[in-house]
Every structure is written in structure tokens, then in C-alpha cells.
Amino acid sequence: MSVWAFGLNHTTAPLDLRGRFAFALDQIAPTLQSLRSSFASGRHPAVEAAIISTCNRTEIYCAADHAAALDHAVGWLAESGGVAPALLRSHAYTLHNDAVARHAFRVASGLDSMVLGEAQILGQMKDAVRAAESAGALGSTLNQLFQRSFAVAKEVRTATEIGAHSISMAAAAVRLASQLFEDIRETRVLFVGAGEMIDLAATHFAAKEPKSITIANRTLERGEKLATRFGGTAMRLADLPARLADFDIVVSCTASTLPLIGLGAVERALKQRKHRPMFMVDLAVPRDIEPEVKALEDVYLYTVDDLAQVVQQGQANRQAAVAQAEVIIDAGVQNFMHWLGQRGTVPLIQQLNAQTDEWRAAELARARKLLAKGESVDAVLEALSRGLTQKMLHGALAELHAGDAAARAQTAQTISRLFLRSEPRKER
Numbered sequence: 001m002s003v004w005a006f007g008l009n010h011t012t013a014p015l016d017l018r019g020r021f022a023f024a025l026d027q028i029a030p031t032l033q034s035l036r037s038s039f040a041s042g043r044h045p046a047v048e049a050a051i052i053s054t055c056n057r058t059e060i061y062c063a064a065d066h067a068a069a070l071d072h073a074v075g076w077l078a079e080s081g082g083v084a085p086a087l088l089r090s091h092a093y094t095l096h097n098d099a100v101a102r103h104a105f106r107v108a109s110g111l112d113s114m115v116l117g118e119a120q121i122l123g124q125m126k127d128a129v130r131a132a133e134s135a136g137a138l139g140s141t142l143n144q145l146f147q148r149s150f151a152v153a154k155e156v157r158t159a160t161e162i163g164a165h166s167i168s169m170a171a172a173a174v175r176l177a178s179q180l181f182e183d184i185r186e187t188r189v190l191f192v193g194a195g196e197m198i199d200l201a202a203t204h205f206a207a208k209e210p211k212s213i214t215i216a217n218r219t220l221e222r223g224e225k226l227a228t229r230f231g232g233t234a235m236r237l238a239d240l241p242a243r244l245a246d247f248d249i250v251v252s253c254t255a256s257t258l259p260l261i262g263l264g265a266v267e268r269a270l271k272q273r274k275h276r277p278m279f280m281v282d283l284a285v286p287r288d289i290e291p292e293v294k295a296l297e298d299v300y301l302y303t304v305d306d307l308a309q310v311v312q313q314g315q316a317n318r319q320a321a322v323a324q325a326e327v328i329i330d331a332g333v334q335n336f337m338h339w340l341g342q343r344g345t346v347p348l349i350q351q352l353n354a355q356t357d358e359w360r361a362a363e364l365a366r367a368r369k370l371l372a373k374g375e376s377v378d379a380v381l382e383a384l385s386r387g388l389t390q391k392m393l394h395g396a397l398a399e400l401h402a403g404d405a406a407a408r409a410q411t412a413q414t415i416s417r418l419f420l421r422s423e424p425r426k427e428r
Contacts, residue, residue: 001141001343004070005095005103006077007052007059010114013091015305019286020081023053024255028131031080035060036137038076039069048139049073050132050146052107054124055197055253055285055304056114059107061100063141070094101336104145105329108153110162114304115169115311116318117162120196122153144339152332159328160321170201172310173281173302174208177249180279180300184208191215192240192252192260194222197283201251206230214247216240218254241265245272253283261289263296270298281307359391393419 213232
């Protein structure tokens with residue numbers, strides 16, 4: 001059994017390409033079922049699989065005995081995103097065994113994120129693992145990989161200061177907005193969506209006490225629930241085009257596969273605002289705001305990739321923590337690879353246990369018959385022990401008399417190591 005991963009992230013692929021392979025959390029289970037069905041039809045049975053999909057990455061993790069399963073998964077993913085496999089490969093990375101473990105541990109620990117040390121990815125990974133479990137796609141190997149990832153991440157958080165002073169996407173958005181508007185307290189802020197990222201962004205902006213906070217969401221009830229926490233109001237997503245001009249700051253992050261805010265809607269809003277500036281942040285992958293909006297005057301549009309430079313400030317101050325984290329991760333990788341290596345001997349161990357149980361049962365049955373015939377206990381025990389010994393040594397002794405001289409010498413060394421282990425002397 002080997003493990004491998006194939007993926008693309010914010011360092012290897014542009015935003016629009018990542019958007020083609022973004023899966024909402026509720027899409028992961030059916031997507032995994034589709035992937036595993038394609039494996040079965042492609043004669044690659046018994047493939048464990050999991051998908052991690054965030055605004056910064058989409059990664060497929062698999063455990064299989066089939067080397068060709070990787071090529072199959074790449075072709076499947078390329079087809080699902082509507083791109084050529086060669087294009088996908090040119091922006092992706094492929095990892096095997098210990099490299100997979102190291103990568104998964106670094107991702108869970110926040111070392112591979114756009115925001116060094118951010119904690120949100122750990123929750124996203126746990127959600128992805130639960131989705132894989134619900135789809136029946138997670139076997140013992142991947143389960144071990146991810147559970148060890150979570151354990152390593154916890155140790156990194158506890159033993160290092162990797163998360164200290166980290167700047168989140170939401171905090172970066174507030175920082176940029178403060179550079180545009182002299183006083184955030186005089187602005188009206190609109191949040192599009194009601195998920196975890198919007199919750200985080202609203203928390204950061206609310207701390208600056210803007211004039212108003214509005215949540216636009218497809219489900220009004222959910223929007224109202226979030227808005228109540230920040231003393232704001234909610235509106236239906238369908239009303240967004242008509243009310244866009246009311247807001248100075250717009251932060252959007254939904255699971256929509258198509259842009260929700262188009263060029264025309266923003267142009268009309270600017271006209272109504274008499275070209276007062278609008279600050280817009282699109283945290284969604286795929287995009288919620290059409291990219292052409294960025295070219296408009298009086299609009300300051302930032303995507304997740306645009307925020308990279310801001311969130312990386314202060315990264316040098318955490319390099320000592322990174323070095324500590326890497327030591328913890330190295331130990332975790334070694335432990336996982338040791339466990340994975342032992343997995344190869346499990347069938348042999350099972351066969352040995354079954355064989356010895358069969359011998360034991362046979363000798364016990366013979367011993368009971370001898371006792372029933374009136375044989376003495378000592379004689380029966382002697383016969384039982386001799387029978388078990390002969391059965392256990394028969395194969396080894398036969399091998400010592402088989403093959404050429406070189407083979408016999410090698411067999412002799414192996415048998416000596418296995419059967420002639422002397423007990424260490426006890427000090428007096």
C-alpha cells in the first residue's frame with residue numbers, strides 16, 4: 001500500500017484555474033463517490049480517497065496498491081474542471097509516501113498556507129475528512145495519515161508560536177480598507193454570504209465600528225442570524241444589484257460557481273454613488289465578483305491572491321517557530337512511515353497466527369485423546385510439546401537441506417537470528 005497526493009494551490013496555480021477545481025463542502029462526498037466509481041470502472045479497485053478544497057488549494061489524497069491510479073485521478077480531475085490533463089499537471093504537484101505525510105502535516109499546521117500559521121485550514125481539513133468518511137472513501141491508511149496530521153498540528157500549536165501575530169485574510173482586508181477610508185466608522189459595509197470566512201471578516205470589521213453592517217445571503221434566516229451578532233441587518237441576495245450603491249465596502253465569499261456581482265451592476269452603483277470610491281474584497285474561489293470590475297475607476301478590488309503580500313508581512317519574525325515546527329513534523333513523518341511500512345507485514349502476521357493456531361488445535365486434540373485413553377499427564381505433555389516443536393521447526397529444517405551452498409548459508413544465518421537468540425546475562 002502506498003499513499004500519494006495530487007493538487008494545486010496558491011503558489012502553483014492562478015486564481016481562475018483554482019476556481020475550476022473548487023468543491024464546496026457539501027459537494028465533496030458525492031464528488032468522492034464519483035471518483036471512486038471511476039476507479040472501479042478503470043480496474044483500480046480498493047482505492048481510498050479524500051479531497052481537501054479551500055480558497056487556496058484543491059488536493060486529492062489516495063491510498064492504493066496501483067501505481068496507475070494516480071494517472072487515472074489526474075485525468076478524472078482534469079475532466080471535471082474542463083481542462084487538458086497537461087495544463088492541469090503544469091500547475092500541480094504530485095507527492096508520494098513520506099512527501100505526502102510531510103505535506104499533510106505542514107498544511108494542517110498552517111505552514112503551507114498563504115497566511116503562515118493560520119488555524120482555519122485545520123478545521124477545513126477535519127471537515128474534509130468527515131466528508132470522506134460519510135462517503136465511505138476513507139480507509140485505515142488515510143485515516144491514520146489525517147489523524148496523525150491533526151495530532152502534529154496540535155503539537156505545533158502547543159509547542160511553538162507559529163500562530164503568534166499571524167495576519168488573517170480578514171485582518172488584511174480591514175488594513176487595506178483603512179488605507180482607503182480615513183475613518184471606517186463612517187462607512188457602510190456589506191458582507192455577501194454567511195459562511196465561516198464572512199463570519200471572520202465581519203468580526204474584524206465590526207471591531208472598527210462601521211456606520212452599518214449588512215449581510216446579504218441566499219437564505220435570509222441564516223443571514224439574519226449572523227447579522228444579529230454584529231448589530232446589523234440582513235437582505236436577500238436577489239436584492240443585491242438594486243442596493244449595491246448603498247455600500248462603501250463589499251466583502252464577498254460564497255460557494256457560488258458563477259460571479260454574483262457583475263461589471264454592469266458595479267458600473268450602475270458607481271453612477272448612483274457619483275463615483276465615490278468602493279472597496280471590494282472577493283474571498284471566493286471561484287470568484288464572486290467579475291474580474292473586469294478591477295479596471296473601473298473608483299473601485300478597489302482585491303482577491304485572495306491580491307492579499308498575499310499583506311498577509312505575509314511579519315513572516316520573518318516567525319521563522320524560529322517554523323524551524324521548531326519542522327522538527328515536530330519530521331518526527332511525525334518518521335512515525336507515519338514506520339507505521340505504513342509495518343502495514344506490509346500484516347498479511348504475513350495474520351497467516352502465521354492462523355497456522356500456529358491450527359497446529360495448536362491439532363496437538364490439543366491429540367493430547368485430549370491420549371488423556372481419554374488413560375495416558376499419564378507427563379507423557380501427554382511431553383508429546384504435546386514435542387509435536388508443537390516439530391511442527392514449528394519443520395519448515396526451517398527443510399530449508400537448511402534445500403538449495404545450493406550459498407542459499408543454505410543465508411538460510412542458516414536467518415534461522416540463527418530467529419531461533420537462537422540468547423537471553424542477555426543478568427548482572428549479579
